[in-house]
Amino acid sequence: MASIYFDHAATTPMIPEAAAAYAEAAGAGLGNPSSLHAFGRAARSRVTAARDALADLLGCSAAELVFTGSGTESDNAALFGAAEAQRARGRTGIVTTSVEHHAVLNACLQLEKRGFRLTLLPADETGRVSAADASAAIDETTAVVSVMAGNNETGTLQPYAEIGDIARERGAVMHVDAVQAFGYERWDLKRLPIDMLSLSAHKINGPQGVGLLYVRRGTPFQPLLFGGTQERARRAGTENVPGIAAFAEAAKIAFRDMDARIRLVEDVRDAFLNALRTDLGEEAFRLNGHAELRLPHIANLSFPGITSENMLMNLDLAGVAASGGSACTSGSLQPSHVLTAMRLPPERLQSAVRFSFGMGNTRQEAEKTAKIIATISARLRIS
Structure with a gap:
C-alpha cells in the first residue's frame, strides 16, 4: 500500500462530506427518480437539489446540465451529439488539439471514420496550442471544436475562451473538456463562449462513476444513449442518485x-x-x-x-x-x-x-x- x-x-480520495452525502442518499430507501410515487419523488428531489447546486457554481441554468456516468461519457456525448446534429446542417468538420485526453481524441477518430473531416491543432514545446492555428482551421463547415481547459498530463492551460470566440463567430459548437481543471478554475458559463463542458466528480474528491455535461440552451445536440426520457431525453438511464448527491457536495466544498x-x-x-x-x-x-x-x-x-x-x-x-x-x-x-x-x-x-x-x-x-x-x-x- x-x-x-x-x-x-x-x-x-472522496472527502468525508461527500461520502456522508452518498451514504445518506443510498440509505434513504427505494426510489427511482422517474417514478411518480413518494419514493420516486424523494429521489427526484435529491437529483434536482444537486443539479441546482452545480448550476449555481457553474453560472448556468439547471436545465442545461446533464448527469452522466463519467467524464469520458460526457466527452463522447458532447462530440457525437453535437457532430451528428451539425451534420444535418451541412457541417462536417471537427477541430481539436493533438494533446487532448483520449476520451476526446479517440471519439474524434471515430467521427472521422464516420465521414467527418478531422483537424488536429499542433502544440508547441510547452503543450499549448495557438488561437491563430485554430482560426485557420475553423470555417463555415466546422461542426464542433473541442479544446481542453487544462491538460491532464502536463497541466498546461489552453486558450479555450479565445478559440471559443472564433468558433462562435463561425457557427461551430464549442466543447471544453474541463475534467482536470474542475476545482482549480471558476466558471461563469453564461458569459463564456462555451456551448458544452465536460466534468467528472472523482477529480474533485467526489465519487467515481459520475460525470456532468453542460449543454447550452439551443446547442444542436442528439443523444448518445436511447431509452427513457431521463435528463430531458438527453441521456437515457436511471440516474445514480447517491453519486449525484455526493458530486454536488464535493463540488460545493471544492469551490468554497x-x-x-x-x-x-x-x-x-x-x-x-x-x-x-x-x-x-x-x-x-x-x-x-x-x-x-x-x-x-x-x-x-x-x-x-x-x-x-x-x-x-x-x-x-x-x-x-x-x-x-x-x-x-x-x-x-x-x-x-x-x-x-x-x-x-x-x-x-x-x-x-x-x-x-x-x-x-x-x-x-x-x-x-x-x-x-x-x-x-x-x-x-x-x-
Missing part, C-alpha cells in the same frame, strides 16, 4: 475552499521541485509543460537516463504513487501522445513521470519523495 499518494490527477486548495498544492509542488534541485541536482530532471500557464497541482518531470517504467516501479516499491501519464493509458508502454505532440526529445519522452498533488499531501511528503528519487536515480544510474 502506497504511503505517499501523488496521483491526484488520476483520481482523488478553492483558494486554499490552490495554495496547498502550489506549496507542495514548490517544495517538491525545490527539494529535487537540492537532492538530485538541477540538471538531473526536466519540467515538461508550461512554466506559468498551468494547473497548480501537476508536475510532469523527465529524468533522462532512467525509463519511466523503472522510476515508477521503484517509487511504488518505496511507497510513492505517481503515474506515467494519463491513468487511462497507464498500462501502455507507448510514449505519451501529449509529450510526443510537444516534440520532446526521446530521452525526455521515455523518462517522463507525472506527479499530481491534492488534499492530504504535505511539504514533508514532497521532501521525502525528492530524497527517494535521488536515491533511486543514484542506484539506477550506477547500474
Whole structure:
C-alpha cells in the first residue's frame, strides 16, 4: 500500500462530506427518480437539489446540465451529439488539439471514420496550442471544436475562451473538456463562449462513476444513449442518485475552499521541485509543460537516463504513487501522445513521470519523495 499518494490527477480520495452525502442518499430507501410515487419523488428531489447546486457554481441554468456516468461519457456525448446534429446542417468538420485526453481524441477518430473531416491543432514545446492555428482551421463547415481547459498530463492551460470566440463567430459548437481543471478554475458559463463542458466528480474528491455535461440552451445536440426520457431525453438511464448527491457536495466544498486548495498544492509542488534541485541536482530532471500557464497541482518531470517504467516501479516499491501519464493509458508502454505532440526529445519522452498533488499531501511528503528519487536515480544510474 502506497504511503505517499501523488496521483491526484488520476483520481482523488472522496472527502468525508461527500461520502456522508452518498451514504445518506443510498440509505434513504427505494426510489427511482422517474417514478411518480413518494419514493420516486424523494429521489427526484435529491437529483434536482444537486443539479441546482452545480448550476449555481457553474453560472448556468439547471436545465442545461446533464448527469452522466463519467467524464469520458460526457466527452463522447458532447462530440457525437453535437457532430451528428451539425451534420444535418451541412457541417462536417471537427477541430481539436493533438494533446487532448483520449476520451476526446479517440471519439474524434471515430467521427472521422464516420465521414467527418478531422483537424488536429499542433502544440508547441510547452503543450499549448495557438488561437491563430485554430482560426485557420475553423470555417463555415466546422461542426464542433473541442479544446481542453487544462491538460491532464502536463497541466498546461489552453486558450479555450479565445478559440471559443472564433468558433462562435463561425457557427461551430464549442466543447471544453474541463475534467482536470474542475476545482482549480471558476466558471461563469453564461458569459463564456462555451456551448458544452465536460466534468467528472472523482477529480474533485467526489465519487467515481459520475460525470456532468453542460449543454447550452439551443446547442444542436442528439443523444448518445436511447431509452427513457431521463435528463430531458438527453441521456437515457436511471440516474445514480447517491453519486449525484455526493458530486454536488464535493463540488460545493471544492469551490468554497478553492483558494486554499490552490495554495496547498502550489506549496507542495514548490517544495517538491525545490527539494529535487537540492537532492538530485538541477540538471538531473526536466519540467515538461508550461512554466506559468498551468494547473497548480501537476508536475510532469523527465529524468533522462532512467525509463519511466523503472522510476515508477521503484517509487511504488518505496511507497510513492505517481503515474506515467494519463491513468487511462497507464498500462501502455507507448510514449505519451501529449509529450510526443510537444516534440520532446526521446530521452525526455521515455523518462517522463507525472506527479499530481491534492488534499492530504504535505511539504514533508514532497521532501521525502525528492530524497527517494535521488536515491533511486543514484542506484539506477550506477547500474
